[in-house]
Every structure is written in structure tokens, then in C-alpha cells.
Amino acid sequence: MKWGGEALVRGATAQFAGVGRLRRALVLLAAAACTAAALLYWRQQSGDRAHRPIHALYTEVEPQWSWVCRNYRCERLLASEMTTLQSLQTCNMLCDSTQLWPQPTGPVSLATAVVPVVIDGFSLKIVSSPSKEVSDLLSEAFEMMKDDINMQEEDDDIRQISYGSPRPVVVRVAINGSADPRMRLDTDESYKLFLRPVKKSLIVDITAQSFCGARHGFETLSQIVWRDPYAGTLLILEAATVVDSPHYSYRGLLLDTARNFFPTKAIIRTIDAMAACKMNTFHWHVSDSQSFPLRLDSAPQLAQHGAYGPDAVYTTQDVKTIVRHAKLRGIRVLLEVDAPAHVGRAWGWGPAEGLGHLAHCIEAEPWSAYCGEPPCGQLNPRNPHVYELLERIYREIIELTEVDDLFHLGGDEVSERCWVQHFNDTDPMDLWLEFTRGAIKSLERANRGKLPDISLLWSSRLTRSPYLERLDPNTIGVHVWGSSRWTESRAVLDSGFRAVLSHVDAWYLDCGFGSWRDSSDGHCGPYRSWQQMYEHRPWTEESAALVPGIGNAAAWHVMGGSACQWTEQLGPGGLDARVWPRSAAVAERLWSDRVEGATADVYLRLDTQRARLVRRGVHAAPLWPRWCEHNPNACL
């Protein structure tokens, strides 16, 4: 559906005929001056000449380039040669494909006519809401959306063209479903957005079944508003219809804040970027053997003995700030305290406080005998105080994050040798099962006697046969991180376990930087490009590999997936460019699951999304040279 485009072009032409003449005159003048200067110089090769930068006559006052849409792509042309001016942003928004990210899964139609708006012209009207809490959050989320739209620098503005006077935008939201605003396993995230001009204003109707759905609607709305630097104003498409719902219900990003510490504001920025891509799960791998920065009120010793320093700590207030922010962004915070392996010095205070050894092999050497990377440490599965502590930790995590239907228990990379040293009478796999059952009991007690609907375990030897059979698929889900070519994802799914996929050879953001301990290649290289991340569709590969009659693909329950940023070799300074825009590619895979790979259309939309992230303060890496951003057609 395209309408209204003609009128716009005509209007603009009329306005700029005068400017165009002036510009042509200037160019001729400049050209003449230039040629004269050059000729003069060439004739008398020596001789110092007084010269002035002729370009100052025009580069300072008018844009260099103008874009036109030809054959569904924007082409860059010299502004001085054009009678009408159009910015790259506006051209992209109006030229063929949508610039939405992730691509909606339902019908979309967008106008090619634009209307100028100002941020204060946006108003919210809540038509129906199931609870006051939802209404309050909607109002806040609406303000956040306005900030997102407005977070676009204005010093680039040239104000050479005008699209008329701004019109007000009334956003009417109707939520008919859940009174619970949290991102839950059963949250219906679908929404419909219907934008149209009514008399002198624009009306946007957003209908959804939940707060999170309505928020996604805001996000989509923000993506059809942009700042036009040549007009110095915000523009919005005059009309739009979007029907949308996600393909997968779990769309995650893992950040490891234990290998290296990341300040709260870096986490908030990451959550903002996730929201811009409609991701819904911030998987916070908060602790590991290297450090334990989470200062819990109920077990402050962990951070005291485990944090890198006095300010490398997340206080409960910090966590609440992050959770609150995430909630407004339609994102659940899944806080993982990994156990029984991946623990360290944080658990070393047991003997001094009379609780015995809470963990063994802490910082044991040589590390390669007791763990996958230094320093080592593994919880003591036979110390009842460990389970009491876990219960406290789990209870406080559930209180802080308000997530009680989903939990992440950690549970990967247990060193059998570490336990064998201390418990040589028991098969370490039995100990591991024993520990897992104990931890699940702690979780049940922590969650007021009721297990969360799903408790996730990292895939490991424990989630393979013959141990997998000893776990309960009704309560346990498996977070599969092995290679996509391994059979474990299939085995887990065939056995009826719900799965979150984070294949190390596709969705690990940390791979490809070599080993951090020596000059070897490291365990999981090479680096995966955004294209590879985008094109990873393990569910189709798996079903294609299925031998007919074996396996039961129809009954598989893939909850979704998660990009994983482990941080052995990453500090706060490099976070954004490492994670973005690659995680955005994963986000669209999980939301839209389009059959196409990284086609030209995907490049263009992702480039626009990347620019959006940059304007919102996220230092996302570029997809290609800036010339390609200016000449998209030529680089595809």
C-alpha cells in the first residue's frame, strides 16, 4: 500500500525551485572562480598565491548530498545538482522496504507520505487497561518512547526544506488481556498498530493483550518517526498498519558480569538496545568463579569475598533499578548464580564462620586439573549449609527480579575430578544429580513452596543420556549451548524438554578473539558475523536432519534462543560494539524467523536499526563503510 507520495514531491519541488536557482548560480560562480584560480596557478608555477577555501561558500550552508529513490534503492547525488532535497533518512523511510526491526510477522502497510511532528505533540490516551499498574507503566513507557524518538542530535540540522507545520499525534492504547505487566512465560506479546490522519491530527491505535505487547507497539511507532536533518524536524509516516507477534517467546541476551565487571549504566544501555529490538530476556550471568559482584542482603559475604573491589558491586538498589527499567522495556531479568561449578573465592568464608567448606578446589592449582579456566571452585554438595545459602540467594533473586515462573540454575561444566578428590566413595555424576535435586528443593522453598514453571539448566553431561532420563521434563528446561552440529539439542527436545538455544558456533558473541591465556586460537573461533548469526535457524536444520519415523519434531518445544556475551576478553569500553548490531540480528531471527537469509533488504533495515541504536547512545559497530550507508545499492 503506497499512497500520498506524489503530493509530497510536488509540494517540495514548488518550495525549492527558488533555492535551486540560487544554488545553481552559486555553483557556476564557484566553478568559474575555481577554474580561474587553477589556470592562474598553472600558468605561473612558482609564485605564491593568495587563495581562499572556495568550498566554504557552500559546504557550510547547504547539504552536500541529496537522495532519490530509484529502483527501490536510495541513490546519492550532489545536492547542488538537484532541484529538490531529500535526506538519506527520509529517502530510506520512503523507498520501498519497511525500515522496521525486527520485521513484523503480520501484515504491514506503510504510507509514503510524511507528516512533521514535534515530540511534545505526542499524547497518550489509555482507552482500556486491565489494572492501574498497567496504566501507570504505560504512561512511563510512553515517556520513554518519546525520549527514544527525541534522542537524535540536532546539530546536524540544516533546515533547508520544510514539510509544513507539525501535527499532533494522539496515541490510543487498549489492553484487553493480562493485568500483570511482567514479562511472563504466558505473556501474549502480540499487538496491532493502526495510524491514520484524522482532520488536523494523527491518531495511532495500539491494541494489545498485555503491557509488554503494547510496549512493543510503542517501539514500532518509534521506528516510523525519524529526524530529518534537512528539515530540522521530526517526521512520521502519515499512515501505517502493523499486525505483529513474535515467533519465539524467549528472545534473550546473556551478559557475563563476573569475568569482567560492567557498571549499572552499561547494563541499562544494553537493556535499552534489547528493547529497541524487541528482545525480552536479559540473562544476567552475574557470578562465576572469578567474581561475585551481586551484594545480596541475605548473603552479603558472597560479594564481600567475591567482588573485585569496593565499587565492583551491584547493590540490591542497583538491581532494583535495572529490573524496574527492564520492566518498562518489556524485559524480564533472569539472574543466574551459576552452581555447582563456576564458583570461587566468594564461597571461601565457610570455615571462618564455622560453616565448613561451602566449596572445594577454590583457586586450586594446577587449574587445568580441576576446571575449564582459572580460577577453580565447585560447591560442596554434601554441606547442608550450601543448600540453605542457595535458598537465601534464590529467594532474594526472585524478590528482586519479580520473576517466579522461570529460573536459571546454571549447572554447567562440573569437574568430576574435583569432587572425586573429596568424595571418592561416590560417583561424581550421582553427586551432581544429588546437588541438582538439592538446589531444586532450595528453589522450591525459596519460591514459597512452588517450583517455577521452568527451571533452566545449562546443557552438560547431566542433560545427556543416561542422566537426562533422571530429570523431570515438566519442571526442567535445557539451555543448550553446545555446537549446533551436536546431537544434544535433538536428544533434549526429543525427550520432551523445553529448550533455549545458544549454540556456541552461532550465537556466542565472544568467539573469534583467540585464547586469552596464550596465543592459540581459543576454543570457539572464528568470529561469527551478523549475517551468520542471522541465518542460523537450528530448528529447520534439525528437522531436515531427522530420519523419518525417528524423533518427534512436531512435539519439540523450542522456547527460543539467546545470544551470549561472555566477558573473559571484554570490558565496559568494548561492550556495545561487540554485542550490537549482531544481537539485533539474533533478535529478528527469534521474533520474525523469516525464511530469507541476510538479503539486501535485511542489510538496509539493519543499517537503519544500527543508526537508530547509535542515536540512542548505543555504540553499535557499523555494518560496512559509511560510503555504503550513503550508497546502499552499490554495496549489495
Add this chain to the structure above:
Amino acid sequence: MFDRFIRKKFIVVAVMASGWVALVLMAVNIVQSHENNGLEDIVPPIYEPSWMYKCLPEEGCIRSDEPHPTTNNVTNLTFNSLDICRTVCGRLGGLWPRPVTAVLSTRTVKIHPNYLRFDLEKVPVEAREIMAAMTQVVGSNLLAECDGEVTEVVETPVIVFISVKSADTSLHWETEEQYMLDLASKEGQITVYIMAETVYGARHALETFTQLVASEKSDYSNQKKCGLQIVAGARIRDRPVYRHRGLLLDSSRHFIPMTDIKRTIDGMAANKMNVFHWHVTDTHSFPLESSRVPQFTRYGAYSAKEIYSVEEVKDFIKYAQIRGVRVVIEIDAPAHAGNGWQWGKEYGYGDLAVCVNANAWRHLCIQPPCGQLNPANPAMYRVLRDLYRDIAEMVTKPALLHMGGDEVFFNCWNASEEITNYMRQKNYEISLNGFIDLWSEFHEKALQAWDEELEAAGGTKQPVMLWSSELTQVRRIQQHLSNERYVIEVWEPVDSPLLEQLIKMHYRVVSVPKDIWYLDHGLWGVTKYSNWRRMYAHMLPREENVLGGEVAMWTEYVDKEGIDTRIWPRAAAVAERLWSDPSASVYSAERRLQRQRGRLLARGLRPDAIAPGWCEQHDAKCL
């Protein structure tokens, strides 16, 4: 006075706290043995971890097992601050790149930048202005260690006597960069003697001087209270192994704003790197303003805001010089030239470049957009000459220009009738050899233009730099490029024999093995990332004609936001290779590199992390 008061109080509290912990623990132990209900009875003391660091000279600094200061157990080599531990621990302390010889005291003395004085009496008058500017950088770098404010005031005078022999302030391959630094503290005064041939040697000594200072702040602390300490005694003798220690930055694929480039210079200065190879133009964009040919930026810049003005460039060259860095501008030609050259026809000069932004790029260049200068058009040489003149007027003398010269794509020239006609007229075959001749002719004419324009701008004839290419192959190079005039920058992979071959043929070379020292590799195509260890481990031949090496930051897939983490601290690793060429293992360098990384962070750069924070706090434990 106020600060001291706070400090005393703090210690008392800490002592009380640890005493209290001991009491609580005793109580718990008693309860435990009687009732065994453990957890519920503990009221944990709330404090944040404040680790101590012990220096084990062979291994490095190791964090204490207990998270609170054990005040009764402080020994000589135990520190509250990891930075101070590193500054005195081991033979080389926290110095990067490592000096030839260093004897450092393990004691430190508190200092404050306000009581720092520089005596320039023994600096020749002609060199005093730049020397003074160099000393000003010291002050701001010291403040940076304390995040801009040193709250702990001590009045110990620190007097730095600088003695420089030469009045010559030019910076080039023959510049003497060696220095001596002696530091002694007695009778409440710290005296530093710096001796160098040139101001640049003295500047390196000042950089070393700042590396003898660290803040007392504990690791991962946001506290405002901050004091500085300096090593109480030092005797350092130092000189670089290679004279060309460079970093290439491409500002054409993405425009890199001046502030970001200056920050990169700060990082280079911290690592005693001395050549900023500025790949300022390419086919993608032409952001360098030329006062004689304004069309370059008019037609070649991404926008009016993405231009380096003449004034900015002059100011930048000065900025770099004060930091011991020579700016070498590269105008890549005849290939890698396109946007910025496409206006010839419109101005009546004919095509200055061909295939510019051609659509079917795969036939005409290695990556879009295409573009190659038109050697058949005499007007092209006149425009190039104007550009060279502008550059000759901007840079310091003796001027060094990088003339590019890589990746000429003959299909592009072959597709132009104008060029093939020209070749016929000159009796060049329309074949590989003919195109080589044409290419060689281009360089000959370009060099002549540069020589003449440089002379006109008051300079003297200098060698120029050129990328290795088809033209620099062993069987061709002597016919086309004189080893008197051309220094070849060899970017072939490390297993290529070209570098050794050129050395044998008495060409001076700068080495940038792309599979090891390219900073963009590993994130696109089938290239492989080199971590700092691999970059560090690579060694160059120790021969007179090997001037040195460079790391290269190409910017197809990185912009101003990402360059810091891509460049640092890996470029620092290469800097030490080029300055010191150490034979010691990469492992013994790691702790000093961690300190250097911290220093870059303090100075406002964003270096990448090289290991988990735990490894940084436990030297030698992550091997």
C-alpha cells in the same frame, strides 16, 4: 589537613571493623559447636572488599585471600593499591615499553603535581617552547591517574632537570630518541635528572617518569580520595630498537573525528610510538581539505561536518609532535582514489579518475566503490600537484609522504578507451607489462611533482613511502623504483619472502604483516584475529634497512566508537616489540601490559580487556 584527618579516621574504623569481625567469628564458632544451626545466627558485617596486594618479585602482584586490609600484617611489599604494587614490583615495575636497563627502588614517596617543577635551563633556547609543551602533558597525565583530582596534598618538591643536547626539533628517522633518567629522593625532595640528545628523547623520558607514578586508590574503587606515589629511586637507560614505530588509521572508510584521532595519539605517546600513518583518503571519501583544490572535500567528504580543515590538520600535526609522533599523510594513488576526484568533467578537465563508483564493481576493483586515477589525463597530475603542495605546506620538515601505490586493478584502466589510447600512443603493450609500465610512469611523475612542490614549500628532497604491490615484486622493483627514493611498506603475510628479498636488494622497509599486525582482521571474511600475544610474539629482522613496523587500523567495519578497543592494548604490544624487541616471554610482559592498559583507561582511552579481572589481580595465576 582535612584529608589527613579523614584518612586517620578511616584506618581506625578499619581496625575496629576487623577486630569486630574476629569477635563475631568467635561467637559464631561457639554457637556452632553447641547448637549447629549456623546460618541463621550470623549477622554478617557489611563492608565492601578492599583487597591487599602482595608483590612476589618473580610472579607479580597477588591479591590477598581476605577481602579486608589486614593492618597488623602490612609488610614492605604489601599494598592497598594494585597500581602501586605493579609500579614497584619486579625488575621493570610498571614500565611499558620496557627500557634497556632499569633499576627501581621498591619504596615509594607521596607526591602532588602542584609541587612538580621542570628545569629547562639545559635545553637549547630554540627547543624550549616545544619542551615546555611536552612537560605540560606530564601534568595532565599525572592528574589522570587520580581521575582529574589529586586530593591528598603533600608538599614534597619534585624537580625535574632536563638536559637536551641538540637544538634541532625536527622529527624523522634519524632523530635520536635515547635518554637517561635518574631519580633520587632525599631530604624531603625528589630530584630527577633527564639527559637526552633531542627533545624527543627527553619526551620519552618524561613518559617513563609518569610511569613511575601511580595512585593509591584501591582497584575498582570510585572513591574521590586519591593520592599519588612515585618510586623513590630509579636509574633508567633507554633507546629504541626500531626507529619507525607506527600506527595506521584509515579515516576514509569511516570518518574519524579529530578528537578521536588525538586520543589515539595520546595512546601512541604512552607507548613511545612515533609515526602516525594517516590513511586519510581512499575511494570511499576524501575528508582532507585542500585549500588549492576545494573540490576534493566538496565532492568527496561524507558531509560538510566530516572534513579535516587545513587549520585542524596543522593544529593536529603540532599536537602529535609535542607527543613525539610524526604525522605521515598518505594520499593513496593511483588506485584507492575515487570520491573526491569525480568532478573533472564538470570543470572541463576531463576524467581525473576512472571507474569511480562503477556499478559492476566486482570487475573493476576489490571492494566498492571503485576508482583509479586517470594517468592519461595531464590535468590529473596538475591537480595531484596542487594537493601535494598543500600537504607540503602543512607537514613538518623534513617531510615524509606516503604515496600509497597498492592494489592497482588493471581491468579498470583497461575499461577506459582514453587510457588504452594513451598507452598505444606511448607504445605500451595492452597487457600486464604495459599496465605495469603505465603504473610505474604514474609513480615517476607523482614523485617528481612531490619533489618540486616540496622544494617550493621550503623543503628538501626526501624519500617517500610506498605500499608493496605487483610493482615491488623482486623481478620488477629495480626497474621501476629506486631504493634511494622509496621506502617500501611491506604488508604481505608473514610467510611471504618479499620482506627479506627487499632487504637483500638494499631497500629500506617498514613491515606490517597483514595476518599478524592488521587490527581489523578476524572480524570479516576469512581473516583471523591476532590477540596481543600473537602480535607481541612476532619479531622483525634486526637489520639496518628494517626501519620498523606498523599496526594498521582499517575502518571498513569500525568507526569512532569502536577504534579504541580494536587498537588498544594490542598496539601497545607491538609498540614494545618495536621499541624494546625483548627476548623475554610474552607471559612476563602481561602484568606490565595490564598496568599499561590501566594507564590508557585513566587517560580517557577505552582499551579492550585482555583477561578476566581476576587474572589481573592474580599475576601469573592464569597461565
